[in-house]
Amino acid sequence: MKTVGYAAHSSDAHMVPYHFERRDLRANDVAIEILYSGVCHSDLHTVNGDWGPQAYPIVPGHEIVGVVQAIGSEVTKYQVGDKVAVGCMVDSCQECDQCHSHEEQFCRNGMTPTYGVPDRIDGTITQGGYSKHIVVREEFVLRMPDNMDLAKAAPILCAGITTYSPLRTWGVTKGTRVGVIGLGGLGHMAVKLAVAMGAEVTVISRTNKKEAEAKAMGAKGMLASSDAQAMQAAGSSLDLIIDTVPTQHNVNDYTPLLDVDGTLVIVGQVGPIDMPMTFPLIMGRRRVAGSLIGGIKETQELLDFCAEHNIYPDCEMITMDQINHAFERLAKGDMAHRIVIDMASLSL
Numbered sequence: 001m002k003t004v005g006y007a008a009h010s011s012d013a014h015m016v017p018y019h020f021e022r023r024d025l026r027a028n029d030v031a032i033e034i035l036y037s038g039v040c041h042s043d044l045h046t047v048n049g050d051w052g053p054q055a056y057p058i059v060p061g062h063e064i065v066g067v068v069q070a071i072g073s074e075v076t077k078y079q080v081g082d083k084v085a086v087g088c089m090v091d092s093c094q095e096c097d098q099c100h101s102h103e104e105q106f107c108r109n110g111m112t113p114t115y116g117v118p119d120r121i122d123g124t125i126t127q128g129g130y131s132k133h134i135v136v137r138e139e140f141v142l143r144m145p146d147n148m149d150l151a152k153a154a155p156i157l158c159a160g161i162t163t164y165s166p167l168r169t170w171g172v173t174k175g176t177r178v179g180v181i182g183l184g185g186l187g188h189m190a191v192k193l194a195v196a197m198g199a200e201v202t203v204i205s206r207t208n209k210k211e212a213e214a215k216a217m218g219a220k221g222m223l224a225s226s227d228a229q230a231m232q233a234a235g236s237s238l239d240l241i242i243d244t245v246p247t248q249h250n251v252n253d254y255t256p257l258l259d260v261d262g263t264l265v266i267v268g269q270v271g272p273i274d275m276p277m278t279f280p281l282i283m284g285r286r287r288v289a290g291s292l293i294g295g296i297k298e299t300q301e302l303l304d305f306c307a308e309h310n311i312y313p314d315c316e317m318i319t320m321d322q323i324n325h326a327f328e329r330l331a332k333g334d335m336a337h338r339i340v341i342d343m344a345s346l347s348l
């Protein structure tokens with residue numbers, strides 16, 4: 001199938017239109033016409049080569065929403081016309097203990113990310129959602145709930161699941177005291193999801209500048225990390241902290257905020273952090289942990305949860321040709337919302 005997308009051809013190149021082929025349908029494949037594609041910070045890191053050498057050209061995008069256009073002969077879950085989604089993975093071994101326990105992101109044989117890696121069967125490089133079409137095996141296709149607003153849903157597939165999974169893993173429920181560091185793409189989803197689970201949410205940021213925004217999302221309050229007195233007073237006041245800071249930082253500022261047995265979960269920075277001090281960990285059995293997206297089953301649960309509770313990321317819609325400008329803004333950071341590409345703006 002001929003399609004078109006926007007690709008990076010080298011680590012210093014801008015995104016440019018790219019015509020390429022999607023594979024012929026295998027028996028268990030679903031062909032999707034992409035309607036919306038979210039822009040994730042990791043798209044930018046990948047095309048920039050920040051995480052190592054890449055197999056250019058790369059069409060990024062792993063927050064994909066669309067409609068089923070065709071199905072393979074053995075597909076049972078989907079029909080032409082169904083509203084569907086694809087997230088950060090398009091395949092895994094389906095045989096190991098992690099795959100069997102619906103944690104494909106931790107597949108022992110390595111899951112297949114949506115773009116930039118060899119396909120498990122034919123070895124061609126996977127290409128992502130900044131394109132008109134994608135072909136994915138049905139096990140990695142998600143169903144959009146009927147009442148969901150497709151134009152606003154794309155960022156749930158990465159920013160949403162990245163924050164939902166640790167909230168679920170650490171058992172957040174009514175009354176859990178949750179701190180969220182940062183109110184960007186990940187942080188604002190963490191706040192909305194934790195609030196919907198009944199948690200008491202505190203947003204932690206350098207200043208109180210975004211307090212009104214945080215409260216509008218249902219947060220109880222805001223804690224300024226630059227205010228030493230306020231930080232001291234908030235000691236041992238949280239059960240769980242979702243740390244969305246996307247750069248090297250010092251977790252020692254935050255671990256004392258945890259109560260006994262509390263956990264700080266890193267979901268933003270992939271790379272070095274400042275050396276954690278053991279004193280606050282030992283003195284309160286506190287933990288520093290990490291978390292990576294979530295499994296397919298959990299992602300479906302999240303989509304259903306968002307539809308039920310009317311939770312959407314704060315989205316700004318752009319056209320495909322605005323992607324380079326969007327990347328520049330993303331690199332500067334500090335956006336309290338997600339960018340979504342309207343794929344109708346790109347034609348074959």
Ligand SMILES: [Zn+2]
Pocket residue numbers: 040041042043062088158159
């Ligand atoms: Zn992402």
Ligand SMILES: [Zn+2]
Pocket residue numbers: 092093094095096097098099106107108109110
């Ligand atoms: Zn596996």
